[in-house]
Amino acid sequence: MTVWEKLRPYGMVAPAIIIFSLFFIYPIFYMIYLSMFDWNFVSPVKTYVGFQNFKDLLMEPDFRQVLSNTTIYMVLTVTLTTVIALLLALWLNRKSYFYGFVQGAIFTPHIISLVSISLLWSWLMDPEYGLLNWVIGLAGFDKLQWLSHPSTSLISLVMVAVWKGLGYNTLVFIAGLQSIPTDIYEAASLDRSKPWRTFTKLILPMLSPTLFFLVIINMIGSFQVFETIAIMTQGGPVNSTNTLVYYIYEYGFRFFKIGYASAAGVILLIIVGILTMIYFKMLSNRVHYR
Amino acid sequence: MAKIELKHISKKFKDETIIEDLNLTIKDGSFTVLVGPSGCGKSTTLRMVAGLEKQSGGEIWIDDKCVNDTPPGLRDVAMVFQNYALYPTMTVRGNIEFGLKNRGVPREEREKLVKDISEIVGLTPHLDKKPQSLSGGQRQRVALARAMVKKPKVFILDEPLSNLDAKLRNQMRTELIQLHKRLGTTFVYVTHDQVEAMSMGDEIVVMNKGVIQQADSPMKIYHDPANLFTAEFIGTPAMNIMNRKDVQGLDIQSAAGIGYVGFRPEQAMINAGADIEGYVLEGEILIRESLGAENIYQIQSRTGIFYVKTFLAPLVTADRVTVTVPHDDLYYFGLSGERLRGIEVSTKRPVPAGGI
Amino acid sequence: MKFLKAVNNNTIGGTPIGASAEDKWTGQRSIQANLRKTLRVVLSVLNVVGLLVLVLIFAMPFVWMISTSLKTMPETMIFPPEWIPKNLVWQNYADAWNTGPFLSYFVNSVVISVGILILQMLTIIPASYAFARYKFRGSNFLFGIVMVTLMIPAQLIFLPVYLELSAFKLLNTHLGLILPFASSAFGIFLLRQAFKQISDELLEAARLDQAAEWKIILKIMVPMVKPVLVTFALFSFIAHWNDYFWPLVMTTNETARTLPLGIAKIREVEGVATWNILMAGNLILVAPILLVFFLSQRQIIKAFVYNGVK
Numbered sequence: 001m002t003v004w005e006k007l008r009p010y011g012m013v014a015p016a017i018i019i020f021s022l023f024f025i026y027p028i029f030y031m032i033y034l035s036m037f038d039w040n041f042v043s044p045v046k047t048y049v050g051f052q053n054f055k056d057l058l059m060e061p062d063f064r065q066v067l068s069n070t071t072i073y074m075v076l077t078v079t080l081t082t083v084i085a086l087l088l089a090l091w092l093n094r095k096s097y098f099y100g101f102v103q104g105a106i107f108t109p110h111i112i113s114l115v116s117i118s119l120l121w122s123w124l125m126d127p128e129y130g131l132l133n134w135v136i137g138l139a140g141f142d143k144l145q146w147l148s149h150p151s152t153s154l155i156s157l158v159m160v161a162v163w164k165g166l167g168y169n170t171l172v173f174i175a176g177l178q179s180i181p182t183d184i185y186e187a188a189s190l191d192r193s194k195p196w197r198t199f200t201k202l203i204l205p206m207l208s209p210t211l212f213f214l215v216i217i218n219m220i221g222s223f224q225v226f227e228t229i230a231i232m233t234q235g236g237p238v239n240s241t242n243t244l245v246y247y248i249y250e251y252g253f254r255f256f257k258i259g260y261a262s263a264a265g266v267i268l269l270i271i272v273g274i275l276t277m278i279y280f281k282m283l284s285n286r287v288h289y290r
Numbered sequence: 291m292a293k294i295e296l297k298h299i300s301k302k303f304k305d306e307t308i309i310e311d312l313n314l315t316i317k318d319g320s321f322t323v324l325v326g327p328s329g330c331g332k333s334t335t336l337r338m339v340a341g342l343e344k345q346s347g348g349e350i351w352i353d354d355k356c357v358n359d360t361p362p363g364l365r366d367v368a369m370v371f372q373n374y375a376l377y378p379t380m381t382v383r384g385n386i387e388f389g390l391k392n393r394g395v396p397r398e399e400r401e402k403l404v405k406d407i408s409e410i411v412g413l414t415p416h417l418d419k420k421p422q423s424l425s426g427g428q429r430q431r432v433a434l435a436r437a438m439v440k441k442p443k444v445f446i447l448d449e450p451l452s453n454l455d456a457k458l459r460n461q462m463r464t465e466l467i468q469l470h471k472r473l474g475t476t477f478v479y480v481t482h483d484q485v486e487a488m489s490m491g492d493e494i495v496v497m498n499k500g501v502i503q504q505a506d507s508p509m510k511i512y513h514d515p516a517n518l519f520t521a522e523f524i525g526t527p528a529m530n531i532m533n534r535k536d537v538q539g540l541d542i543q544s545a546a547g548i549g550y551v552g553f554r555p556e557q558a559m560i561n562a563g564a565d566i567e568g569y570v571l572e573g574e575i576l577i578r579e580s581l582g583a584e585n586i587y588q589i590q591s592r593t594g595i596f597y598v599k600t601f602l603a604p605l606v607t608a609d610r611v612t613v614t615v616p617h618d619d620l621y622y623f624g625l626s627g628e629r630l631r632g633i634e635v636s637t638k639r640p641v642p643a644g645g646i
Numbered sequence: 647m648k649f650l651k652a653v654n655n656n657t658i659g660g661t662p663i664g665a666s667a668e669d670k671w672t673g674q675r676s677i678q679a680n681l682r683k684t685l686r687v688v689l690s691v692l693n694v695v696g697l698l699v700l701v702l703i704f705a706m707p708f709v710w711m712i713s714t715s716l717k718t719m720p721e722t723m724i725f726p727p728e729w730i731p732k733n734l735v736w737q738n739y740a741d742a743w744n745t746g747p748f749l750s751y752f753v754n755s756v757v758i759s760v761g762i763l764i765l766q767m768l769t770i771i772p773a774s775y776a777f778a779r780y781k782f783r784g785s786n787f788l789f790g791i792v793m794v795t796l797m798i799p800a801q802l803i804f805l806p807v808y809l810e811l812s813a814f815k816l817l818n819t820h821l822g823l824i825l826p827f828a829s830s831a832f833g834i835f836l837l838r839q840a841f842k843q844i845s846d847e848l849l850e851a852a853r854l855d856q857a858a859e860w861k862i863i864l865k866i867m868v869p870m871v872k873p874v875l876v877t878f879a880l881f882s883f884i885a886h887w888n889d890y891f892w893p894l895v896m897t898t899n900e901t902a903r904t905l906p907l908g909i910a911k912i913r914e915v916e917g918v919a920t921w922n923i924l925m926a927g928n929l930i931l932v933a934p935i936l937l938v939f940f941l942s943q944r945q946i947i948k949a950f951v952y953n954g955v956k
Binding site: 006008009010011012013015016017019020021022023024025026027028030031034041088091098099101102103104105106107108109110111112113114115116118119120121123124126128129131134163167168171172174175220223224226227230231245248249252253258261262265268269272273276 | 696697700701703704705706707708710711714722723725726727768769770772773775776777780782785788791792794795797798799800801802803804805806807808809810825826828829831834859884887888889890891894895906907909910913921924925928931932935936939943946947950951
């Protein structure tokens with residue numbers, strides 16, 4: 001092995017690693033560092049305050065609500081998306097022109113900008129002139145306030161997220177289903193397996209890698225939620241849709257409390273880190289079917 | 291053309307020793323077949339010759355040149371892989387001339403070489419197709435053409451026929467033998483199939499657990515196996531082997547050290563009559579397999595099951611039979627499996643009542 | 647559940663119960679058969695109706711968007727709604743376009759999305775190849791960095807990155823919006839899998855063909871992962887074309903702002919209730935992507951879904 005051959009792999013990974021280090025790894029440490037200071041971004045003086053920012057945050061009722069909003073949003077979005085998508089996948093897993101068309105239709109929102117989707121749904125959910133209220137009016141229900149009332153605002157956002165993510169999740173499930181060799185179904189039917197049994201004992205376990213993949217992707221996506229909130233609700237009404245990323249954004253860019261916002265960022269980092277580790281552990285322990 | 295010498299080769303993967311102190315000379319222009327059960331180190335040996343795997347110790351010489359530090363591309367070795375390893379993104383022509391391009395062969399010469407080769411292997415109509423659209427046999431030919439076009443000193447073939455169906459495999463076998471005659475290049479061929487080895491090689495190297503059991507011509511390997519492993523590995527059905535202590539009625543001079551006695555199924559005779567001198571076994575026929583020209587019997591004797599194969603003889607219908615093996619056709623092996631030669635025997639007479 | 651039924655057809659359907667030939671049985675059986683037939687027809691009708699409702703749920707908002715974008719403002723408030731306005735108000739599009747420097751938005755969007763794509767290709771191909779094919783000291787650690795990056799949402803660390811870019815004087819520049827995404831952990835992850843799946847035999851064949859390492863990579867390995875590269879390119883381009891968050895956070899004036907920001911800003915310029923103009927602007931952003939999607943739907947779906955399966 002020549003020296004060049006020994007150095008080659010390092011040279012090949014260097015550009016990517018430098019980018020990641022500069023814009024992902026270093027910022028994490030910088031954020032942790034900043035979280036221990038009181039700084040308004042303009043002043044040249046950073047005041048060291050230790051863990052005071054964290055203490056303030058955790059005492060802050062608003063922040064607690066932000067945490068619970070984010071968790072509720074994440075759990076609802078991930079569960080609804082995954083479950084409905086799985087059912088749709090079992091329903092739509094056919095190869096015909098019509099089914100292909102349906103699959104394409106439900107996939108469309110996935111490639112549309114969140115800005116468009118937010119604006120479009122703001123219009124659909126308009127309490128006065130929105131199409132949704134007209135439709136539920138036709139069905140004989142009272143008008144809803146949707147985004148304008150704290151009791152329905154968060155669930156409205158969940159609805160939009162599910163609507164956007166459903167098609168992608170369904171098609172990934174369908175791809176997973178199609179990668180299961182058909183002779184397994186044939187063997188099961190020769191063994192007189194009942195449909196429900198075939199589903200729980202064969203299809204679901206074989207689908208578990210796909211399922212885990214989707215759950216991770218959906219969770220990470222839900223924690224990042226920002227666009228819909230920034231455009232549709234700005235965290236309101238009465239803080240009912242304020243989530244972590246939007247909270248950090250507001251404290252950093254509106255109120256210039258850099259240390260405080262960084263502390264919130266560190267808390268988000270810890271949550272995402274723990275979840276990721278749990279899932280990787282589960283992934284390595286359980287998903288051995290393929 | 292080249293002679294290949296392996297001197298004190300050893301190979302370790304991590305802590306596991308695959309091959310230890312292997313010495314082998316592959317004759318110039320020979321068709322040498324390395325044969326053995328899977329995991330015996332034959333493929334590893336081959337890949338070390340090609341330079342795809344580095345040996346942990348020892349030297350490899352090709353034509354009086356030590357190639358230990360020569361990269362695979364410069365060893366003047368061409369290889370046909372088990373799964374063909376055709377470049378799926380290139381056409382058949384692209385596949386064949388890739389090696390030539392890398393050597394900087396000029397365009398006109400390349401075209402001529404590709405044309406000649408594709409005529410030899412019958413690929414001319416397919417030159418502009420991608421490998422994916424070819425049949426298994428055609429892919430095999432592309433792999434051959436790709437190797438041949440470089441006019442290498444040594445051809446290395448790693449189980450090249452194992453992905454073909456039985457008929458095509460037979461056909462390719464013949465074609466490979468003819469090809470070898472025509473080119474006169476050294477062929478080194480790896481297979482786990484002893485029939486393939488016997489039918490193709492003019493030199494066979496039997497390997498087991500990283501050790502060469504015997505390297506000889508096919509006939510020598512068959513008639514004069516060096517040890518128990520070779521004796522059992524070559525031939526279908528395998529040689530019948532009996533424990534020395536189960537063999538009664540044989541008067542063996544210099545009986546010391548004999549562990550096993552064996553005979554080939556095709557050298558035993560059923561109900562031969564008393565005039566033929568030999569070792570006699572009695573047994574009951576369990577299964578008859580009639581293949582037309584030959585019949586194979588599975589026979590249960592007092593000490594175990596053995597096989598007999600007869601040629602162009604009517605099927606034996608009786609259940610109980612006597613089987614005679616001429617004394618000259620008995621093979622003797624030591625306790626650790628080594629062949630013992632020059633042992634004189636005669637049948638003990640009279641046969642004790644109730645014996646065999 | 648349809649799917650399961652189809653799969654288990656041979657056990658559920660078509661098994662006559664009791665093979666007796668007596669008259670009372672035959673009568674009962676024909677009634678049963680009729681019932682089953684009717685049930686099957688009803689089910690398949692329900693199935694089609696269900697599918698149409700599903701399509702409606704996903705298509706209707708877009709139809710409504712187009713419809714609104716061609717109405718006058720008073721028309722947007724009429725109920726029951728008119729799906730096709732009496733007069734098509736194309737002026738809405740011009741109004742939307744004139745709310746800001748839209749030409750500049752558009753150019754910025756193209757420059758940034760394409761710039762990111764090119765740099766990503768240049769960085770992820772060699773990196774993923776090295777991770778997939780070479781053994782080198784520290785590769786686990788370096789790949790760990792990739793995995794950590796893969797797991798960190800960019801929205802999580804925008805604050806420190808903002809401070810960083812501001813220190814480099816890169817705020818409000820194209821470079822500032824491109825550089826943080828000049829490589830992609832996701833891309834490396836995908837491509838590494840693809841490179842790993844290529845059989846060793848192929849590389850060995852190429853080595854015996856005396857091909858230099860760079861030639862093996864460029865002439866044999868990269869063409870083999872082309873489908874994955876196309877997949878990733880589509881994925882990356884659409885994601886960055888649509889991105890709102892990053893340009894919003896990393897710009898303080900109009901010079902480097904992109905189309906999604908311009909669209910979102912219409913509301914601030916025109917006021918809240920002008921849904922017709924807002925939807926017109928929205929269509930400007932959505933139309934190109936929708937058009938591409940309709941033209942190569944199969945390709946794009948395959949590209950996106952492929953990521954999920956591998």
